[in-house]
Amino acid sequence: MKSTIPDTGVPITPSATNGGDRQENRQDNRHEASLHGEILLRLRDYVVEGNIPDGARVPERQLCEMFGISRTPLREALKVLAAEGLIELLPNRGARVRQLSQRDLEELFDVMAGLESLAGRLACEAITDEEITAIEQLHYEMYGHYLHRDMHGYFQANQRIHESIVAAARNETLKTAYANFAGRIRRVRYSANFARKRQRWAEAMREHEAILDALRRRAASELSDILFQHLRNKRVAAIEHLAEPHEDTPAAP
Amino acid sequence: MKSTIPDTGVPITPSATNGGDRQENRQDNRHEASLHGEILLRLRDYVVEGNIPDGARVPERQLCEMFGISRTPLREALKVLAAEGLIELLPNRGARVRQLSQRDLEELFDVMAGLESLAGRLACEAITDEEITAIEQLHYEMYGHYLHRDMHGYFQANQRIHESIVAAARNETLKTAYANFAGRIRRVRYSANFARKRQRWAEAMREHEAILDALRRRAASELSDILFQHLRNKRVAAIEHLAEPHEDTPAAP
DNA sequence: AGGACAAAAAATGAATGCAAAATAGCGTCC
DNA sequence: GGACGCTATTTTGCATTCATTTTTTGTCCT
Numbered sequence: 001m002k003s004t005i006p007d008t009g010v011p012i013t014p015s016a017t018n019g020g021d022r023q024e025n026r027q028d029n030r031h032e033a034s035l036h037g038e039i040l041l042r043l044r045d046y047v048v049e050g051n052i053p054d055g056a057r058v059p060e061r062q063l064c065e066m067f068g069i070s071r072t073p074l075r076e077a078l079k080v081l082a083a084e085g086l087i088e089l090l091p092n093r094g095a096r097v098r099q100l101s102q103r104d105l106e107e108l109f110d111v112m113a114g115l116e117s118l119a120g121r122l123a124c125e126a127i128t129d130e131e132i133t134a135i136e137q138l139h140y141e142m143y144g145h146y147l148h149r150d151m152h153g154y155f156q157a158n159q160r161i162h163e164s165i166v167a168a169a170r171n172e173t174l175k176t177a178y179a180n181f182a183g184r185i186r187r188v189r190y191s192a193n194f195a196r197k198r199q200r201w202a203e204a205m206r207e208h209e210a211i212l213d214a215l216r217r218r219a220a221s222e223l224s225d226i227l228f229q230h231l232r233n234k235r236v237a238a239i240e241h242l243a244e245p246h247e248d249t250p251a252a253p
Numbered sequence: 254m255k256s257t258i259p260d261t262g263v264p265i266t267p268s269a270t271n272g273g274d275r276q277e278n279r280q281d282n283r284h285e286a287s288l289h290g291e292i293l294l295r296l297r298d299y300v301v302e303g304n305i306p307d308g309a310r311v312p313e314r315q316l317c318e319m320f321g322i323s324r325t326p327l328r329e330a331l332k333v334l335a336a337e338g339l340i341e342l343l344p345n346r347g348a349r350v351r352q353l354s355q356r357d358l359e360e361l362f363d364v365m366a367g368l369e370s371l372a373g374r375l376a377c378e379a380i381t382d383e384e385i386t387a388i389e390q391l392h393y394e395m396y397g398h399y400l401h402r403d404m405h406g407y408f409q410a411n412q413r414i415h416e417s418i419v420a421a422a423r424n425e426t427l428k429t430a431y432a433n434f435a436g437r438i439r440r441v442r443y444s445a446n447f448a449r450k451r452q453r454w455a456e457a458m459r460e461h462e463a464i465l466d467a468l469r470r471r472a473a474s475e476l477s478d479i480l481f482q483h484l485r486n487k488r489v490a491a492i493e494h495l496a497e498p499h500e501d502t503p504a505a506p
Numbered sequence: 507a508g509g510a511c512a513a514a515a516a517a518t519g520a521a522t523g524c525a526a527a528a529t530a531g532c533g534t535c536c
Numbered sequence: 537g538g539a540c541g542c543t544a545t546t547t548t549g550c551a552t553t554c555a556t557t558t559t560t561t562g563t564c565c566t
Contacts, residue, residue, distance in 0.1 A: 522552080
């Protein structure tokens with residue numbers, strides 16, 4: 001075994017065959033056409049899913065072999081990921097997975113909060129009754145998951161609600177930025193399934209009620225406040241959770 | 254002259270000599286170290302300053318000659334600029350300067366409004382009395398420019414106030430995102446020096462008074478509202494201005 | 507034996523080369 | 537005379553190659 005990357009069972013496809021048509025909502029959705037775009041998507045997922053340890057080197061050569069491409073398109077993708085803040089480029093020392101400090105996470109959560117807050121504000125201007133009904137549906141669905149203590153289902157419904165609000169803002173630029181930042185913390189979220197605390201869970205449900213209420217009344221600035229506070233509370237819960245030590249990660253021998 | 258790029262008097266330095274130490278506040282500030290980073294900064298400025306017409310092709314070969322580099326680092330920079338939304342990459346058809354539709358501008362203004370709104374909210378949590386005093390200083394300075402009808406001075410002071418608020422938010426991630434979006438509309442702002450309307454100008458001054466007032470009281474959600482509305486009004490003024498025909502741009506023969 | 511130095515090995519950063527696609531240029535046909 | 541189609545040139549995308557820098561390894565000296 002020559003690899004320094006922990007073998008996590010990710011399928012190593014020698015050629016750059018792309019199975020599914022991906023529906024990325026990025027600025028230019030022609031990424032799947034060119035090789036560097038394809039690699040960008042795949043490499044982003046690869047990093048986001050935590051296949052490379054935090055702060056570890058991103059081995060160009062190995063990734064090239066893994067994707068079955070030359071270094072040129074890979075390096076182009078690396079530059080973009082660096083611009084996105086997912087990795088960092090050290091001069092003459094290659095790329096490293098960007099290690100997010102607690103402060104970084106706080107900042108990211110706050111920016112997400114700001115974006116969602118904005119989304120709510122804008123949504124009040126344009127949202128249709130049908131969209132609100134749809135969100136209500138999701139809300140009740142989420143409530144059901146809450147009652148059944150189904151965290152996975154709850155999480156999915158929750159995410160869809162937030163996405164619906166962002167969608168209702170009718171602002172593609174916002175949507176893109178939102179997805180971008182969400183991607184950065186997805187890495188953390190992936191390993192840390194927080195919100196396990198009953199207390200916080202119930203609180204979140206109440207906040208969601210308030211969100212829905214404000215949305216129904218199209219109370220823009222009020223909804224803006226509620227959403228910000230909601231995300232702020234999420235941030236606190238997440239940071240608290242991450243501060244605690246966890247034994248889920250298999251320790252190295 | 255073989256160049257198809259309009260010669261706007263931008264100094265064409267054949268070698269990649271970087272005169273001044275640039276103080277970019279991007280995620281990784283080692284950009285000046287590597288060639289592609291250097292090129293990224295220069296190319297971004299070049300595009301933002303409008304040296305290439307809207308929607309026009311970005312000529313790889315010529316830019317290479319202009320910067321005195323090979324295509325590889327330039328193409329890397331192009332990928333990043335595309336990710337930033339400044340240009341768009343058409344498969345097998347090269348890069349084009351991204352033409353911002355009116356809708357795009359509206360969206361961008363709204364996102365900027367959301368970010369400043371967030372900045373104000375966060376600033377209320379952490380801003381010191383000294384910082385507020387500094388902003389007050391800028392405010393009075395700006396007021397002076399307003400009275401003297403000095404638009405340039407007014408604009409500079411205005412921008413510094415907004416930057417100060419963003420700085421007071423103590424959030425580097427936000428600061429970076431803000432700079433990023435600001436860069437995208439800088440291109441428009443460059444040619445369109447709006448806010449020429451007296452009416453709007455006076456209104457903006459009043460809004461700034463309200464901003465300062467809310468800031469002094471650390472009224473987070475109130476400031477958030479005011480800032481959003483302020484930027485919203487700016488948006489309206491800017492769009493109105495751009496909708497009007499202008500004769501400042503020299504017509505092509 | 508441990509550390510410092512030096513050479514080898516590997517990796518990075520940029521340039522060049524090559525195949526495929528697109529654009530333009532030109533002739534032909536209707 | 538204009539539209540269509542074919543070829544030549546340019547341009548793009550990626551692979552390969554070359555020069556530097558870094559990292560590792562091995563050796564020598566203390």
